[in-house]
Amino acid sequence: MVEDIDPHIIGITESWATPDISDAELGMTGYVMFRKDRLGRRGGRVILYIKESIQAYEIKFKKEAECEEAVWCNIVTGKSTLTVGLVYRSPNISMEENEKIHNAIKEVSKRDCIIMGDFNHGHIQWTSLQSTGREDQEFLNLVQDSFLSQHVLEATRGENVLDIVLSSQKEFVDNVKICEPLGCSDHNQIHFIIKVKGERNRKIRYRNKFHKGRYKDMREYLAKIDWNNTLKNKTATECWNILKSEIDCVVDKFVPLKKQGKRSKKKHLSKEAIIKIKYKQMMWKTYRHTGSEEVYKEALNQATAEIRNSKRSYEQKIAFNIKHDSKSFYAYVRSKQKVQDKVGPLEGSDGNIITEGFLMAENLNEYFSSVFTREDISILPVLETKFEGERV
Incomplete structure (x- = not known):
């Protein structure tokens, strides 16, 4: 459960995207979802959530760069675009699929981009730019030849740097933090700030x-x-x-x-639960510096239990008061529905991307009206008289 963060972009890979976890359970209301499911095998997919207030659309590559577990989106940033990619590279990846990932990175690196994900290159020393192993060295060469900057320098799983963030310009990424694992994942979270000027459609209401x-x-x-x-x-x-x-x-x-102010998305969290979450985060930082894991695990268990109890109490409360406060009940039910895709941005007939609402409506009107049949009414058939006689 994503309980204590409110980012603009969220990338989820590997075990966090198994079919056992529904989109509603992940709690990603207010986001547009872009996903790529693993084919032919049970479980696994990559999901990229981008806030509805940000103009974003998915892009596709040619067959030689179409990765099995990667999703790519363009984000409208003023008069330009920023490509954001989320990749999961399995440790048992085939040579063909590994080559597709490399081709996709080569293609994306020609523009402004940020690429993140679990690449499973644990033998690369990013501080000294050295590696052991053929595949790790090939990937390191790819990053350097593409003039990409790698921003994650601390371990993200055990003592290895498996999850990385690449950018075409170093100043795009700032304030990278390695945080505690999310739920039962064995990978640490990576929080960072993307420093670009975005075109947002949020209006003051x-x-x-x-x-x-x-x-x-x-x-x-x-x-x-x-x-x-x-x-x-x-x-x-x-x-x-x-x-x-x-x-x-x-x-x-x-x-x-x-x-209209921003509505709280944490109504089901009690004050005690929020305190436990903050304490868990403090103990994570202590664990990273001291290596004492017992205190952090105890804080994690307490926070998890308090979140569950708080959520259960809130659900019981709104269910009990449904006759007097049905609005709160149905609002909570709607918040648990699956993420809905929004319309746009659209690609015009000239190949340009359309982001403005009026122009998108005009484009849709032009597209659907093109299938209307225009009848020739200059020559109309004469109706045959079926009845002859006097009118009564």
């Missing part, structure tokens, strides 16, 4: 505070309108438009606005 509306002033304003003359000789549609316009006007004048 406001809502009316009707409970603080000045309804006395509203009635006086509406009473001054001569409705008989205003609506005289008007059609039903025209009357409705006038009435709607006046209602909108009085709402804007006499009902104050309130900026």
Whole structure:
């Protein structure tokens, strides 16, 4: 469960993507999911979650660079794009699949990119740029020949650096932190900041505070309108438009606005659970410096148990109060639904990527209207008379 982080991009590889774990259980609401499932074998896939507020779309490569367990996306960053890739390279990978990964990295490195994942090259010393073994040396040569920077220098599983972050420009990645494993995974988390200017479609939203509306002033304003003359000789549609316009006007004048804040996604976590999570993180840092694992494991078990108890108590509470507060119950149920794909960005007929809402709507309208059949109505057939006689 991703309980205590709220990143903009999340990459999940290997055992965390087994079929036993559903998308809803991972708790990735508010994200767009890009995934690549392992074919022909049980379990395993790579999943890349990108926040809905970020314009992103998946890209494909030619057959010689189409990896079995890798997903690639373009993120719109102002007037340019940043390619983000998530790769899982199995330790038992075939030569053909290994070559595809190398081809994909060569292709992506020609543009602004960030590549992350579990590559299982544990014998590379990234501080000195030395390695042992043919495959490790080939990968190190690939990274250097592609002018990529590798940012993870601490061990991510045991004493090995298996999970890495590559970037085409060193300044793209900052503040890399190795954090405690997520759940029962044996790999440490990697947190880092991507320093690019993103094009985000998040807008500040406001809502009316009707409970603080000045309804006395509203009635006086509406009473001054001569409705008989205003609506005289008007059609039903025209009357409705006038009435709607006046209602909108009085709402804007006499009902104050309130900026919509960001809703908490941790309602099911009690204060005790949040304290336990923070304590677990502190003990992880202590374990990394001292090597004392017992204290961290105890804190981890306590945090896990408290999260489960807090979630169970919250679910029982909203289920018990469903008759009085059905809104909270159904909001929680909706939050557990699977991630829904959003529309766009789209590729236009000229091959350019369209990200603006109006242009995407126009593009979809043009595409679907192209299949409409245009009938020739200049020459219409004459209907054959079936009945002859006088009308009654």
